[in-house]
Amino acid sequence: MEQKKHGSTGKKPTKMTLIMAAGLMGILLIGIAPMLKTGAGKPKAQQESVPSAEEYAAALERRLEGILGKIDGVGEVEVMITVKSGYTYTYAMTEKVNSDVSEEYKSDDQRKTQQKNTTEQSYVMVEDGDSPLVTALNEPEIKGVVVVCGGGGDPRVVSEVISAVKTALDISTAKITVSRISPGTAGS
Numbered sequence: 001m002e003q004k005k006h007g008s009t010g011k012k013p014t015k016m017t018l019i020m021a022a023g024l025m026g027i028l029l030i031g032i033a034p035m036l037k038t039g040a041g042k043p044k045a046q047q048e049s050v051p052s053a054e055e056y057a058a059a060l061e062r063r064l065e066g067i068l069g070k071i072d073g074v075g076e077v078e079v080m081i082t083v084k085s086g087y088t089y090t091y092a093m094t095e096k097v098n099s100d101v102s103e104e105y106k107s108d109d110q111r112k113t114q115q116k117n118t119t120e121q122s123y124v125m126v127e128d129g130d131s132p133l134v135t136a137l138n139e140p141e142i143k144g145v146v147v148v149c150g151g152g153g154d155p156r157v158v159s160e161v162i163s164a165v166k167t168a169l170d171i172s173t174a175k176i177t178v179s180r181i182s183p184g185t186a187g188s
Contacts (some may be wrong), residue, residue, distance in 0.1 A: 053086040053140045060169070068147065068164060073157040075150025076181055081169075085142040090136035092124035144175045152180030 061079045068077045072128070097119050104112040123132035145165050151157035158178045165176050 037140050050087045050137065053083045056087070057081040057083050064145075064147075064165065064168060065160045067168065068149065068161055071157070071160050071164065073151040074161060075152055077147065077149040078181070079148075080146045082143040082145075084143050086095070086140055088138045088140075089134050090138060092133040093121050093126055096120045142169055142171050142175065144170070145169065147176070147178045148181050149178065151180050152178050 060081050064079045064081075065077050067076050068079065097117065100118075102114045102116075102118045104114075106112065125131065126133050147161050147165065149157070149161065152161075161178045162173055162176050165171070166173055
């Protein structure tokens with residue numbers, strides 16, 4: 001009989017030890033959970049690295065050269081694009097508008113009304129509370145495009161190149177210049 005008591009009392013400390021260990025492990029996990037957070041909760045625009053304005057312009061230049069080179073009469077082509085600034089972000093905002101109206105009666109036929117409006121705007125913050133929620137990543141604004149090509153002396157080719165660049169980049173024709181490649185610089 002005594003052996004059973006010893007055996008049963010031997011199990012109680014083990015159960016108690018397991019319960020205490022599980023409790024301590026839970027407290028430890030709660031304590032370190034904020035440090036284990038990854039960027040999973042952040043918007044995609046904040047997770048990915050954004051190319052520089054120069055990288056953006058260079059990529060557009062390569063794409064335009066490929067397309068413009070396929071237009072009949074263009075021949076060899078080089079493109080240079082300049083941009084005003086890099087990528088910009090649009091942030092989520094909340095707006096609170098308060099409107100106070102006061103009326104003052106002087107007599108039966110005279111009334112004075114005043115209205116005061118106040119607007120308060122603030123950024124919507126992401127879960128970490130350190131940065132605002134990004135709703136859009138805006139591409140750099142294009143200042144101008146210079147196209148130098150073999151067919152740059154032909155008005156028909158110039159017109160087609162300007163039309164193609166205008167459509168591809170959604171910019172005005174005033175920002176596009178097309179010139180003919182100098183015979184001495186072709187292929188360099």
